[in-house]
Amino acid sequence: MTETTKNNKNAHTKPIPERENLPEHYKWRLEDLFETIEDWGKAISELENLIKQMESYKGKIKESPKKLLECLNLADEIGQKSDRILVYAHMKSHEDTRKAEAQSNAYKATALFVQAQKACSFITPEILQMGEEKINQYIKSEKGLAIYDFFLKDILRRRAHTLGASEEYLLAGAGEIAQGPENIFSSLTNADIEFPPVTDSSGETIPLSEERFSTFLTSKxxxxxxxxxxxxxxxxxxxxxxxxxxxxxxxxxxxxxxxxxxxxxxxxxxxxxxxxxxxxxxxxxxxxxxxxxxxxxxxxxxxxxxxxxxxxxxxxxxxxxxxxYEDIPFEEAQKIVLEALRPLGKEYLRLVEEGFSSRWIDVYENKGKRGGAYCWGCYGAHPYVLLNYNGKLKDVFTLAHEMGHAIHQAYTNSTQPYVYSGHSxxxxxxxxxxxxxxxxxxxxxxxxxxxxxxxxxxxxxxxxxxxxxxxxxxxxxxxxxxxxxxxxxxxxxxxxxxxxxxxxxxxxxxxxxxxxxxxxxxxxxxxxxxxxxxxxxxxxxxxxxxxxxxxxxxxxxxxxxxxxxxxxxxxxxxxxxxxxxxxxxxxxxxxxxxxxxxxxxxxxxxxxxxxx
CATH class of the missing domain: 1.10.1370.20 (Oligoendopeptidase f, C-terminal domain)
Known part of the structure; x- marks a missing residue:
C-alpha cells in the first residue's frame, strides 16, 4: 500500500454535502435497473398484468405436469419483476430519505411486492395437496420441471408448517403490515432523529451523525x-x-x-x-x-x-x-482490496474490477442518505453496494466486505436459475x-x-x-x-x-x-x-x-x-x-x-x- 496524504483538517469538520454536489462517478447507476421513473411505472403495469394471469392457475396445477411448469415459470417471472421494482424504489429512497415522493414510491413498491406474493400464495398449498408421489411422477414426465426438483422437495419438507390456500393468502397480505415496525424505525432513525454537534479536545464543534459516530469511536x-x-x-x-x-x-x-x-x-x-x-x-x-x-x-x-x-x-x-494510513482516497481503497483478493483467482478479480468501473457503488455520505452499508440487487442485473465512505481503513474493510456480497450475488445470478438465485x-x-x-x-x-x-x-x-x-x-x-x-x-x-x-x-x-x-x-x-x-x-x-x-x-x-x-x-x-x-x-x-x-x-x- 502506498501512503496517502494526511489532511491537516479532519474530514468530519466539513459539512455533510447535498447529493447533487457529489460527482456522478461516485454514485451508483440505478439507470441500469430503470432508465427513468416512467419506465419503473411501466414495469408496475406489466407486473399487475402478470399477477392477473396467475389467477387462472388457481386449482389447476394438479391437472398436468405442463400446467405446473407454466405456473412455476410465471411465478418466477412475477418474482423477478417484483424484485426489480422493489429494489429500485427502495435504493432510490435511500439516496435521500427526506424526499417524500421517493419514500412514497418505496411504500408503493412494498405493497405491490406483497400483492405479488399473495397472488402466488396458493402454489405451495396446492403442491402439498398433490403429495410426494405425484410430484415425483410429474418431475419424471416433464423435463422442464427438473430444474425445480430441489424447490419442490423443499416445499414438501415444509408440509407441517404450511397452511391452506386461503390462510396462506391472508398471511401473505399481512406481510405489508408486518414491515411497519421496521419502516417506522428506519424513518425515525434515518430521517427524523437529529444528533447534537459534539466538541473535540481542542474545543472545535463537529457535526454528529450515525455514520460519523462509528468513525469518532476510533479516534485517538x-x-x-x-x-x-x-x-x-x-x-x-x-x-x-x-x-x-x-x-x-x-x-x-x-x-x-x-x-x-x-x-x-x-x-x-x-x-x-x-x-x-x-x-x-x-x-x-x-x-x-x-x-x-x-x-x-x-x-x-x-x-x-x-x-x-x-x-x-x-x-x-x-x-x-x-x-x-489516513484519508485514503476511494481509488486507493479499490487498489488495496484488489491486491488483497488475489488468492481468490483472476475470474474473481475481474468481477471486482467490473464493479468498481461500472458504478455498482454509491460511495459517499450525503444529507438524508441511509446510514450504514449494504449490498442489494435483483436477478438479471448487476448487484449494487451502498457505502458511506470516510477514508479510514475501516471503510476499506467495509468495501471489501460489501464486494464479497456483490461478487457472491454476481456469481450466483450468472450460474443459477432465478428459483435458486438468492442466498441464505x-x-x-x-x-x-x-x-x-x-x-x-x-x-x-x-x-x-x-x-x-x-x-x-x-x-x-x-x-x-x-x-x-x-x-x-x-x-x-x-x-x-x-x-x-x-x-x-x-x-x-x-x-x-x-x-x-x-x-x-x-x-x-x-x-x-x-x-x-x-x-x-x-x-x-x-x-x-x-x-x-x-x-x-x-x-x-x-x-x-x-x-x-x-x-x-x-x-x-x-x-x-x-x-x-x-x-x-x-x-x-x-x-x-x-x-x-x-x-x-x-x-x-x-x-x-x-x-x-x-x-x-x-x-x-x-x-x-x-x-x-
Missing part, C-alpha cells in the same frame, strides 16, 4: 469519543418509549407468524426456512460463553495498552497503535467475511514496523470481538426478549435496558466501566427488526476463517471449491453447501477454533506490547 481523541458516545446514546434515550413500542411490535409480529405456522418458537420459525438446526444457535452462545475469559483478557490488555486508569465502552473501538444470510456473510480476513492477512504481511504489526493484529482481534463476541451478545439478547414475548410478556424499555447491561457485564467482565447510558444501545440496532439475523455474523466469521485457512493451506483446490460455493445460491441448504467446502457448522468445531484463534492472536499482541 478521547474527548471526542466520549462526547460522541454520550450525545448519540442520550439522543436515543429520548426516544426510548417510541423505540421500545416499535421493537415490541416487531417481536409480536414475529410471534404471530410463528404461531400461525405451528412452530414451537420464533427461533425455530426463523431457522426452519434454511433448515438450520436449533443446536447451531444454542451452541454458538454456549461456546462463546465458555470462552468469555478471552474477552475479559482482551479488555485488560487494551486498558493496559491505552494506558487508562478506567476503560469505557467508547475506548474499546480505538486501535492500540497508530493508524498507518447464513452463507451470505461467509462471502463477505472471507474478503475481510484476506484483506487483514495481506495488510499484515506488508507491515514492516512493530507499530504496523500491532495495528493490524488489533484489527483482527477487534473484528472477532465485534463480529463474534458482540454479535453473539446480540443473539443472546434477542433470544431472551423473544422468549419473554412467547411467555406473554411485553418488555418495557426498562427491561430492555436492564437486560442489555447485564449481558454487557457478563461479556466484558469487571475491568470495564459500563456507563449507564450504554443501556440504550439496543434501541439503535436495525438488524433486530430481522429476527435472529445477527447470530449469522458470528457463525459466518467462524466459517469464513476456516475457509481462508483451507485456501492458504491447499491453494487452488480450496479456491475452486470456494468459487463453486459462491455459484451455488440456494440450490441446497446452507449447512450442506458449507460441508462441500469442508466446513461442518453442526459440530461446533469452527466456532471453537475461532475462539482458540482469538486466544493465539491475543498472545501475539501481548508479546508485541511487552517487547522493546
Amino acid at each position: 481523541d478521547r474527548t471526542l469519543r466520549k462526547n460522541a458516545f454520550c450525545a448519540l446514546f442520550s439522543t436515543y434515550g429520548k426516544y426510548k418509549n417510541t423505540l421500545s413500542a416499535t421493537y415490541n411490535s416487531a417481536i409480536r409480529g414475529t410471534l404471530f407468524f410463528a404461531r400461525a405456522r405451528k412452530f414451537n418458537s420464533t427461533l425455530e420459525a426463523s431457522l426452519f426456512n434454511d433448515a438450520i438446526p436449533l443446536s447451531v444457535y444454542h451452541q454458538l452462545i454456549s461456546h462463546v460463553n465458555d470462552h468469555l475469559e478471552y474477552l475479559h483478557e482482551y479488555v485488560s490488555l487494551k486498558k493496559k495498552a491505552l494506558n487508562l486508569e478506567k476503560i469505557h465502552m467508547y475506548d474499546m473501538y480505538v486501535n492500540i497503535a497508530e493508524e498507518p 444470510i447464513f452463507v451470505a456473510e461467509v462471502a463477505s467475511i472471507v474478503n475481510e480476513i484476506l484483506l487483514n492477512l495481506a495488510l499484515t504481511q506488508k507491515a514492516s514496523t512493530k507499530e504496523e504489526k500491532k495495528y493490524f493484529l488489533h484489527v483482527m482481534t477487534e473484528q472477532i470481538r465485534t463480529t463474534v463476541f458482540r454479535q453473539t451478545l446480540f443473539a443472546e439478547f434477542e433470544l431472551a426478549v423473544h422468549q419473554m414475548s412467547q411467555r406473554g410478556e411485553i418488555p418495557s424499555h426498562e427491561t430492555f435496558c436492564s437486560l442489555w447491561m447485564d449481558l454487557n457485564k457478563k461479556y466484558y467482565g469487571q475491568n470495564i466501566e459500563l456507563d449507564p447510558i450504554l443501556s440504550f444501545e439496543w434501541s439503535r440496532i436495525p438488524h433486530f427488526y430481522s429476527p435472529f439475523y445477527v447470530y449469522q455474523y458470528a457463525t459466518g466469521f467462524a466459517a469464513a476463517l476456516n475457509i481462508v485457512n483451507l485456501i492458504v493451506a491447499e491453494g487452488e483446490k480450496a479456491q475452486k471449491a470456494y468459487i463453486q460455493f459462491l455459484k451455488s445460491g440456494k440450490s441446497d441448504y446452507p449447512i450442506n453447501l458449507l460441508k462441500k467446502v469442508g466446513i461442518d457448522m453442526v459440530n461446533g468445531k469452527p466456532v471453537k477454533e475461532t475462539m482458540e484463534f482469538f486466544s493465539e492472536k491475543l498472545k501475539k499482541l501481548e508479546e508485541l506490547l511487552n517487547s522493546k
